[in-house]
Amino acid sequence: MPRGTKYARVTERRFQQLALALLVATVAVIVWGAFVRVTGSGAGCADHWPLCNGELIPRAPKVQTLIEFTHRVTSGLAGLLTVVVFVYARKRSQPVRRAALAGLILMILEGAIGALLVKRGLVVKDASAERAFVVGLHLCNTFLLLAAQVLTLHFARGGAIPRWQPRALALGACTLIALCLGATGAITGLGDTLFPAASLQEGFAQDLSPGAHFLIRLRIWHPALAVLGGAVIVYVAQYLRGLSDSEGVARWAWTLTALYVLQLAVGASNLYFLAPAPIQLAHLFLADLVWLSLVMLSAHCLAERQVSLASAAS
Numbered sequence: 289m290p291r292g293t294k295y296a297r298v299t300e301r302r303f304q305q306l307a308l309a310l311l312v313a314t315v316a317v318i319v320w321g322a323f324v325r326v327t328g329s330g331a332g333c334a335d336h337w338p339l340c341n342g343e344l345i346p347r348a349p350k351v352q353t354l355i356e357f358t359h360r361v362t363s364g365l366a367g368l369l370t371v372v373v374f375v376y377a378r379k380r381s382q383p384v385r386r387a388a389l390a391g392l393i394l395m396i397l398e399g400a401i402g403a404l405l406v407k408r409g410l411v412v413k414d415a416s417a418e419r420a421f422v423v424g425l426h427l428c429n430t431f432l433l434l435a436a437q438v439l440t441l442h443f444a445r446g447g448a449i450p451r452w453q454p455r456a457l458a459l460g461a462c463t464l465i466a467l468c469l470g471a472t473g474a475i476t477g478l479g480d481t482l483f484p485a486a487s488l489q490e491g492f493a494q495d496l497s498p499g500a501h502f503l504i505r506l507r508i509w510h511p512a513l514a515v516l517g518g519a520v521i522v523y524v525a526q527y528l529r530g531l532s533d534s535e536g537v538a539r540w541a542w543t544l545t546a547l548y549v550l551q552l553a554v555g556a557s558n559l560y561f562l563a564p565a566p567i568q569l570a571h572l573f574l575a576d577l578v579w580l581s582l583v584m585l586s587a588h589c590l591a592e593r594q595v596s597l598a599s600a601a602s
Contacts, residue, residue, distance in 0.1 A: 307441040310369045315576050317362050322572045324359050326565040330411025332356030337403045370395040383443040391436035401426045415482050424471035435583045450590030458524045459586045465517040476510040479503035480563035518548050536588035544581040
Protein backbone atom coordinates (compact mmCIF):
# COMPACT_ATOMS: atom_id res chain seq x y z
CA MET A 289 0.00 0.00 0.00
CA PRO A 290 1.46 3.42 -0.93
CA ARG A 291 2.49 5.49 2.04
CA GLY A 292 0.25 8.40 1.02
CA THR A 293 -2.81 6.18 0.79
CA LYS A 294 -2.12 4.66 4.21
CA TYR A 295 -1.68 8.11 5.74
CA ALA A 296 -4.93 9.31 4.17
CA ARG A 297 -6.81 6.35 5.64
CA VAL A 298 -5.37 6.95 9.09
CA THR A 299 -6.25 10.64 8.87
CA GLU A 300 -9.79 9.84 7.75
CA ARG A 301 -10.23 7.34 10.58
CA ARG A 302 -9.04 9.89 13.11
CA PHE A 303 -11.50 12.44 11.78
CA GLN A 304 -14.30 9.90 12.13
CA GLN A 305 -13.25 9.23 15.71
CA LEU A 306 -13.22 12.97 16.36
CA ALA A 307 -16.73 13.36 14.92
CA LEU A 308 -17.97 10.43 17.00
CA ALA A 309 -16.39 11.89 20.15
CA LEU A 310 -18.20 15.18 19.49
CA LEU A 311 -21.53 13.40 19.10
CA VAL A 312 -21.07 11.43 22.33
CA ALA A 313 -19.91 14.53 24.20
CA THR A 314 -22.90 16.53 23.00
CA VAL A 315 -25.37 13.87 24.16
CA ALA A 316 -23.63 13.83 27.56
CA VAL A 317 -23.86 17.63 27.81
CA ILE A 318 -27.57 17.49 26.91
CA VAL A 319 -28.32 14.96 29.63
CA TRP A 320 -26.29 16.96 32.16
CA GLY A 321 -28.27 20.05 31.16
CA ALA A 322 -31.45 18.20 32.14
CA PHE A 323 -29.78 17.33 35.44
CA VAL A 324 -29.21 21.06 35.98
CA ARG A 325 -32.97 21.60 35.56
CA VAL A 326 -34.22 18.76 37.75
CA THR A 327 -31.86 19.75 40.58
CA GLY A 328 -32.87 23.42 40.38
CA SER A 329 -29.29 24.48 39.67
CA GLY A 330 -29.99 26.79 36.73
CA ALA A 331 -29.23 29.85 38.83
CA GLY A 332 -26.07 28.33 40.31
CA CYS A 333 -24.04 31.04 38.60
CA ALA A 334 -26.68 33.73 39.18
CA ASP A 335 -27.48 35.74 36.06
CA HIS A 336 -23.84 35.97 34.98
CA TRP A 337 -22.81 34.57 31.62
CA PRO A 338 -20.29 33.44 30.47
CA LEU A 339 -18.73 34.10 33.90
CA CYS A 340 -20.07 32.28 36.95
CA ASN A 341 -21.09 34.61 39.78
CA GLY A 342 -18.86 37.21 38.17
CA GLU A 343 -15.80 34.95 38.34
CA LEU A 344 -14.00 32.84 35.78
CA ILE A 345 -13.74 29.99 38.31
CA PRO A 346 -16.14 30.29 41.27
CA ARG A 347 -14.54 30.20 44.71
CA ALA A 348 -16.24 28.34 47.61
CA PRO A 349 -19.10 27.28 45.33
CA LYS A 350 -22.35 25.71 46.50
CA VAL A 351 -23.55 22.37 45.12
CA GLN A 352 -25.91 24.14 42.68
CA THR A 353 -23.03 26.30 41.49
CA LEU A 354 -20.83 23.26 40.88
CA ILE A 355 -23.58 21.57 38.87
CA GLU A 356 -24.21 24.62 36.70
CA PHE A 357 -20.52 25.44 36.34
CA THR A 358 -19.78 21.86 35.25
CA HIS A 359 -22.47 22.17 32.61
CA ARG A 360 -20.94 25.39 31.31
CA VAL A 361 -17.43 23.94 31.21
CA THR A 362 -18.51 20.80 29.37
CA SER A 363 -20.64 22.86 27.00
CA GLY A 364 -17.61 25.03 26.26
CA LEU A 365 -15.44 21.99 25.61
CA ALA A 366 -18.09 20.59 23.25
CA GLY A 367 -18.11 23.95 21.49
CA LEU A 368 -14.33 23.89 21.06
CA LEU A 369 -14.52 20.34 19.74
CA THR A 370 -17.16 21.52 17.26
CA VAL A 371 -14.74 24.13 15.96
CA VAL A 372 -12.00 21.49 15.61
CA VAL A 373 -14.32 19.20 13.66
CA PHE A 374 -15.34 22.09 11.41
CA VAL A 375 -11.72 23.03 10.69
CA TYR A 376 -10.72 19.48 9.79
CA ALA A 377 -13.92 18.98 7.78
CA ARG A 378 -12.87 21.74 5.38
CA LYS A 379 -10.45 19.31 3.68
CA ARG A 380 -13.15 16.71 3.10
CA SER A 381 -16.12 16.16 0.80
CA GLN A 382 -18.83 18.76 0.35
CA PRO A 383 -21.47 16.84 2.38
CA VAL A 384 -19.05 16.56 5.31
CA ARG A 385 -18.21 20.27 5.08
CA ARG A 386 -21.85 21.31 4.95
CA ALA A 387 -22.89 19.09 7.85
CA ALA A 388 -19.96 20.32 9.97
CA LEU A 389 -20.84 23.95 9.16
CA ALA A 390 -24.46 23.33 10.16
CA GLY A 391 -23.20 21.77 13.38
CA LEU A 392 -21.06 24.81 14.14
CA ILE A 393 -23.92 27.26 13.53
CA LEU A 394 -26.35 25.21 15.62
CA MET A 395 -23.81 24.87 18.43
CA ILE A 396 -23.48 28.66 18.53
CA LEU A 397 -27.27 28.95 18.65
CA GLU A 398 -27.33 26.36 21.42
CA GLY A 399 -25.02 28.49 23.52
CA ALA A 400 -27.01 31.63 22.73
CA ILE A 401 -30.28 30.04 23.86
CA GLY A 402 -28.63 28.82 27.05
CA ALA A 403 -27.31 32.32 27.71
CA LEU A 404 -30.80 33.73 27.08
CA LEU A 405 -32.28 31.45 29.73
CA VAL A 406 -29.71 32.61 32.26
CA LYS A 407 -29.68 36.34 31.45
CA ARG A 408 -33.48 36.61 31.49
CA GLY A 409 -33.77 34.58 34.69
CA LEU A 410 -35.74 31.78 33.03
CA VAL A 411 -34.40 29.22 35.49
CA VAL A 412 -35.16 27.48 38.79
CA LYS A 413 -38.73 28.45 39.84
CA ASP A 414 -39.68 30.59 36.85
CA ALA A 415 -42.93 29.18 35.40
CA SER A 416 -43.61 31.74 32.68
CA ALA A 417 -44.86 31.06 29.18
CA GLU A 418 -41.63 32.65 27.92
CA ARG A 419 -39.56 30.00 29.67
CA ALA A 420 -41.75 27.21 28.30
CA PHE A 421 -41.36 28.59 24.77
CA VAL A 422 -37.59 28.95 25.07
CA VAL A 423 -37.26 25.46 26.58
CA GLY A 424 -39.18 23.99 23.63
CA LEU A 425 -37.07 25.99 21.19
CA HIS A 426 -33.92 24.84 22.97
CA LEU A 427 -34.91 21.19 22.51
CA CYS A 428 -35.64 21.65 18.80
CA ASN A 429 -32.26 23.31 18.25
CA THR A 430 -30.62 20.50 20.24
CA PHE A 431 -32.19 17.86 17.99
CA LEU A 432 -31.10 19.70 14.85
CA LEU A 433 -27.58 19.98 16.30
CA LEU A 434 -27.47 16.22 16.88
CA ALA A 435 -28.70 15.65 13.33
CA ALA A 436 -25.89 17.77 11.90
CA GLN A 437 -23.30 15.96 14.01
CA VAL A 438 -24.46 12.44 13.18
CA LEU A 439 -24.64 13.33 9.47
CA THR A 440 -21.08 14.68 9.64
CA LEU A 441 -20.02 11.28 10.94
CA HIS A 442 -22.21 9.44 8.43
CA PHE A 443 -20.79 11.28 5.43
CA ALA A 444 -17.25 10.99 6.76
CA ARG A 445 -17.75 7.22 6.80
CA GLY A 446 -18.69 7.31 3.13
CA GLY A 447 -22.47 7.58 3.44
CA ALA A 448 -24.23 8.41 0.19
CA ILE A 449 -25.78 11.83 -0.33
CA PRO A 450 -29.58 11.89 0.25
CA ARG A 451 -31.67 13.14 -2.65
CA TRP A 452 -35.27 14.15 -3.10
CA GLN A 453 -37.84 11.41 -3.68
CA PRO A 454 -41.50 10.92 -2.71
CA ARG A 455 -40.71 9.05 0.52
CA ALA A 456 -39.09 12.28 1.78
CA LEU A 457 -42.60 13.58 2.48
CA ALA A 458 -43.31 10.76 4.94
CA LEU A 459 -39.89 11.14 6.55
CA GLY A 460 -40.36 14.90 6.78
CA ALA A 461 -43.68 14.38 8.56
CA CYS A 462 -41.98 11.99 11.00
CA THR A 463 -39.27 14.58 11.60
CA LEU A 464 -41.84 17.25 12.46
CA ILE A 465 -43.66 14.83 14.76
CA ALA A 466 -40.39 13.97 16.53
CA LEU A 467 -39.56 17.66 16.99
CA CYS A 468 -43.02 18.36 18.41
CA LEU A 469 -42.77 15.38 20.76
CA GLY A 470 -39.33 16.51 21.89
CA ALA A 471 -40.51 20.08 22.52
CA THR A 472 -43.65 19.01 24.42
CA GLY A 473 -41.56 16.51 26.37
CA ALA A 474 -39.14 19.24 27.43
CA ILE A 475 -42.02 21.48 28.51
CA THR A 476 -43.67 18.58 30.34
CA GLY A 477 -40.40 17.86 32.14
CA LEU A 478 -40.31 21.50 33.19
CA GLY A 479 -43.84 21.20 34.58
CA ASP A 480 -42.92 18.03 36.48
CA THR A 481 -39.96 19.83 38.06
CA LEU A 482 -41.84 23.00 39.00
CA PHE A 483 -45.10 21.38 40.11
CA PRO A 484 -44.32 17.93 41.54
CA ALA A 485 -47.25 15.77 42.63
CA ALA A 486 -47.30 13.80 45.87
CA SER A 487 -49.17 10.89 44.28
CA LEU A 488 -50.37 9.66 40.90
CA GLN A 489 -53.96 10.45 41.85
CA GLU A 490 -53.03 13.96 42.89
CA GLY A 491 -51.13 14.42 39.63
CA PHE A 492 -54.17 13.48 37.54
CA ALA A 493 -56.34 15.79 39.63
CA GLN A 494 -53.91 18.64 38.98
CA ASP A 495 -53.82 17.89 35.24
CA LEU A 496 -57.62 18.01 34.94
CA SER A 497 -58.19 21.02 37.17
CA PRO A 498 -59.51 24.01 35.12
CA GLY A 499 -57.69 26.45 37.38
CA ALA A 500 -54.33 24.69 37.19
CA HIS A 501 -51.22 26.38 35.81
CA PHE A 502 -50.82 25.87 32.07
CA LEU A 503 -47.66 23.79 32.60
CA ILE A 504 -49.68 21.38 34.72
CA ARG A 505 -52.52 21.16 32.19
CA LEU A 506 -50.04 20.48 29.40
CA ARG A 507 -48.65 17.41 31.19
CA ILE A 508 -51.59 15.25 30.13
CA TRP A 509 -51.06 15.92 26.44
CA HIS A 510 -47.50 14.73 26.02
CA PRO A 511 -48.13 11.03 26.85
CA ALA A 512 -51.08 10.94 24.43
CA LEU A 513 -49.06 12.61 21.69
CA ALA A 514 -46.15 10.28 22.35
CA VAL A 515 -48.30 7.19 21.81
CA LEU A 516 -50.03 8.51 18.69
CA GLY A 517 -46.95 10.18 17.20
CA GLY A 518 -44.78 7.19 18.00
CA ALA A 519 -47.23 4.87 16.26
CA VAL A 520 -46.98 7.00 13.11
CA ILE A 521 -43.17 7.08 13.20
CA VAL A 522 -42.87 3.33 13.77
CA TYR A 523 -45.42 2.58 11.03
CA VAL A 524 -43.56 4.75 8.51
CA ALA A 525 -40.23 3.19 9.49
CA GLN A 526 -41.51 -0.34 8.97
CA TYR A 527 -43.35 0.60 5.79
CA LEU A 528 -40.20 2.07 4.26
CA ARG A 529 -38.25 -0.97 5.37
CA GLY A 530 -40.64 -3.10 3.35
CA LEU A 531 -39.99 -0.96 0.27
CA SER A 532 -36.22 -1.19 0.60
CA ASP A 533 -33.60 -3.83 -0.05
CA SER A 534 -30.98 -1.87 1.90
CA GLU A 535 -29.45 -3.41 5.02
CA GLY A 536 -28.93 0.09 6.40
CA VAL A 537 -32.62 0.94 6.09
CA ALA A 538 -33.62 -2.34 7.74
CA ARG A 539 -31.11 -1.90 10.55
CA TRP A 540 -32.17 1.63 11.41
CA ALA A 541 -35.89 0.91 11.02
CA TRP A 542 -35.67 -1.90 13.58
CA THR A 543 -33.39 0.18 15.83
CA LEU A 544 -35.86 3.06 15.75
CA THR A 545 -38.78 0.73 16.51
CA ALA A 546 -37.03 -0.96 19.44
CA LEU A 547 -35.86 2.32 20.93
CA TYR A 548 -39.31 3.89 20.66
CA VAL A 549 -40.96 0.94 22.40
CA LEU A 550 -38.36 1.25 25.18
CA GLN A 551 -38.91 5.00 25.27
CA LEU A 552 -42.66 4.53 25.80
CA ALA A 553 -41.96 2.07 28.62
CA VAL A 554 -39.60 4.51 30.33
CA GLY A 555 -42.12 7.31 29.80
CA ALA A 556 -44.84 5.22 31.46
CA SER A 557 -42.57 4.51 34.43
CA ASN A 558 -41.71 8.22 34.59
CA LEU A 559 -45.43 8.97 34.89
CA TYR A 560 -46.09 6.19 37.40
CA PHE A 561 -43.18 7.04 39.69
CA LEU A 562 -43.91 10.80 39.51
CA ALA A 563 -40.93 11.83 37.37
CA PRO A 564 -37.88 11.08 39.54
CA ALA A 565 -34.63 12.60 38.28
CA PRO A 566 -32.94 9.34 37.11
CA ILE A 567 -35.94 8.32 34.98
CA GLN A 568 -36.27 11.82 33.53
CA LEU A 569 -32.62 11.69 32.46
CA ALA A 570 -33.04 8.20 30.98
CA HIS A 571 -36.16 9.41 29.15
CA LEU A 572 -34.23 12.30 27.59
CA PHE A 573 -31.29 10.07 26.69
CA LEU A 574 -33.60 7.66 24.88
CA ALA A 575 -35.31 10.57 23.13
CA ASP A 576 -31.90 11.59 21.75
CA LEU A 577 -31.25 8.03 20.54
CA VAL A 578 -34.69 7.79 18.90
CA TRP A 579 -34.05 11.08 17.10
CA LEU A 580 -30.61 9.98 15.92
CA SER A 581 -32.10 6.71 14.65
CA LEU A 582 -34.74 8.62 12.70
CA VAL A 583 -32.07 10.84 11.15
CA MET A 584 -29.99 7.82 10.13
CA LEU A 585 -33.04 6.00 8.76
CA SER A 586 -33.86 9.08 6.67
CA ALA A 587 -30.29 9.36 5.40
CA HIS A 588 -30.25 5.72 4.26
CA CYS A 589 -33.75 5.84 2.79
CA LEU A 590 -33.13 8.98 0.75
CA ALA A 591 -29.73 7.83 -0.48
CA GLU A 592 -30.93 4.66 -2.18
CA ARG A 593 -32.77 4.29 -5.45
CA GLN A 594 -36.54 4.43 -5.11
CA VAL A 595 -38.05 0.95 -5.02
CA SER A 596 -41.47 0.74 -6.61
CA LEU A 597 -44.42 -0.83 -4.83
CA ALA A 598 -44.73 -3.41 -7.60
CA SER A 599 -41.14 -4.59 -7.34
CA ALA A 600 -41.33 -4.62 -3.53
CA ALA A 601 -44.48 -6.73 -3.64
CA SER A 602 -42.90 -9.20 -6.06
